[in-house]
Amino acid sequence: MRHLALCVFGPDKPGIVEKLSRLVFEHQGSWFGASLAHLAGRFAGIVDVKIPEEHYIAFAAALQDIEDLDIRIAEGGLLPSASADSHDCQLSLVANDRTGIVHELTSTLSRLGVNIEEMTTKCRPAHNYGELFIAKARLRVPKDVTHEQIRELLEACGDDWMLELDEPSVT
Structure with missing residues (x-):
């Protein structure tokens, strides 16, 4: 096959x-x-x-x-990136849209060694605020990187960044 x-x-x-x-x-x-x-x-x-x-x-x-x-x-059929040296994390981000926001998000995650395994982004109109940028991602995080480290660096990108980081639910 x-x-x-x-x-x-x-x-x-x-x-x-x-x-x-x-x-x-x-x-x-x-x-x-x-x-x-x-x-x-x-x-x-x-x-x-x-x-x-x-x-x-x-x-x-x-x-x-x-x-x-x-x-x-x-x-296809390449081995998945999952390993004992990392774990999954779900990211949700809502922020005011601006030029370069995806680059800010992805370069910050990359500096931490975080792999983006799946990501969706969209922009939605926000009443009286212009456009809102919305991102959802499944991340592969090195075991020595904490959610707090990710949160601190991402929130430093903008005081309007509303961020959630969660362990994925197992079903």
Whole structure:
């Protein structure tokens, strides 16, 4: 089996996910997971699939035949970054939007050796305040970095930063 990460980008329209899932099925593959989104009027996604080795070439060719989509294929199955030397943390941030806010957030986390494993951001209008920046992230934090250290450095970025750091719930 070939473990693959499909990176998909193109104009958003009905049927994209159906086409992708049909090709996986037709080539006797398995769909393991996906992160799919509508951003800036476009469809963007990453899909985790496994395809039998003997179907890989035909599968890759069929993907390239999907009209209006840019699809990149990368080998998947890399080991996750989780280790005993780190732990997960959930971050929620709300702040007044400004130029460079994502860079401030990510560079501060990077200085601490924190890995951003998943992040979503958006801006929302705030009555009488302009735009609010909202970020949610799943972080991989080195065991020698405390939540208090993260909080102190992030809150130093702006006195308007409302921040929550939590251990993820286990379900």
